[in-house]
Amino acid sequence: MQLFDAASLSDRALGQILSFLRGGGVIAFPTDTAYGLGADPFNEGAVRRIFEMKGRAETKPILVLVDSIAMANSIARLSDTALALAERFWPGPLTMVLPARASVSGTVTAGSETIGVRWANTVFTQRLLEAFGRPITATSANRSGLPSAVTAEEVRVQLGDSLEMLVDGGELPARGGSTLLDVTQIPVRLLREGPIAEAEWSDVLR
Numbered sequence: 001m002q003l004f005d006a007a008s009l010s011d012r013a014l015g016q017i018l019s020f021l022r023g024g025g026v027i028a029f030p031t032d033t034a035y036g037l038g039a040d041p042f043n044e045g046a047v048r049r050i051f052e053m054k055g056r057a058e059t060k061p062i063l064v065l066v067d068s069i070a071m072a073n074s075i076a077r078l079s080d081t082a083l084a085l086a087e088r089f090w091p092g093p094l095t096m097v098l099p100a101r102a103s104v105s106g107t108v109t110a111g112s113e114t115i116g117v118r119w120a121n122t123v124f125t126q127r128l129l130e131a132f133g134r135p136i137t138a139t140s141a142n143r144s145g146l147p148s149a150v151t152a153e154e155v156r157v158q159l160g161d162s163l164e165m166l167v168d169g170g171e172l173p174a175r176g177g178s179t180l181l182d183v184t185q186i187p188v189r190l191l192r193e194g195p196i197a198e199a200e201w202s203d204v205l206r
Contacts, residue, residue, distance in 0.1 A: 001161075001163055001164060002166070003166050003168060004016075004167045004168065005167075006124040006167050006169040007169070009124070014131060017128070018128075020164075020165055021038065021040055021046075021136070024039075024049075025039070025046065025165060026038065026049050026050055026165075028163055028166045029166075030122065030124060030172060031120040031138055031172075032121045033093050033148075033172070033176060033177055033195075034141070034149060034172060034176075035140070035150065035151075035172070036063075037140070037141045038137055038138060040132075040134070040136070041075075041104070041137050042105065044105060044107055047105065047108055048107065050137060052162070053162045054139070054142070054143060055144045056139075058110060059110050061108065061114065062108045062110075062137050062139050063095060063117075063118060063138050064108070064135040064136065064138060065125055065129060065135060065136050066117055067126055067130055069083070069086050069087075069119075071129070072117050072135075075100065075115060075117065075135055076101060077101065081183055082098055084204050085181070085183065085188075085201060086119070088204045089196055089201065090119040092195075093118075093120075093121070093194055094118065094178055094179050094181065094196050095117065095180045095181070096117055096181050097116050097180070097181065099184055100115040116180070118138070124167065124169060125138075141159065141163075142154075142158050142159075143158045150171055150172040151172070177192060178194045178196075179194030179196040187205075188201075
């Protein structure tokens with residue numbers, strides 16, 4: 001397994017990571033909520049590899065990260081409601097389920113025609129996405145049914161030899177996912193509680 005340090009990542013090391021991703025590889029990396037599994041969402045083989053690594057049913061959609069509202073708009077249709085939430089809480093721990101654009105694979109959406117999108121608030125994810133130039137998957141780096149990983153060691157224990165590349169971002173501050181909202185319908189529906197309280201996000205919708 002190749003191991004990189006997010007805090008001291010050289011341009012050369014970033015280039016290795018990008019080359020691996022563009023070749024259909026899957027990496028584990030830190031976000032602002034938990035470690036995620038990153039792959040090119042437009043590479044069918046890479047996305048299927050994520051399902052295999054996690055032992056996850058292909059009936060569950062895959063979350064993707066973006067580094068701007070413009071990038072989010074390239075893969076999802078953002079309503080005025082979604083834009084208002086994005087402008088208030090992105091970058092940050094808010095994932096929105098949005099209508100997927102036709103270019104997004106049914107493997108990523110699990111046939112739902114919707115996609116979970118988030119703009120993570122970390123220097124590393126911003127740097128990675130800016131260099132990659134397109135969204136990247138970020139479903140949690142754990143075996144399906146087990147707790148999300150908040151350290152690189154936890155990722156190693158759960159995924160073992162199935163993982164070829166890991167970016168160590170140290171211990172993350174909390175073991176919890178982002179606030180998850182379904183913005184494909186009105187009223188907006190809370191799917192998972194998280195760091196952004198209902199009073200905060202519902203205030204934006206008034």
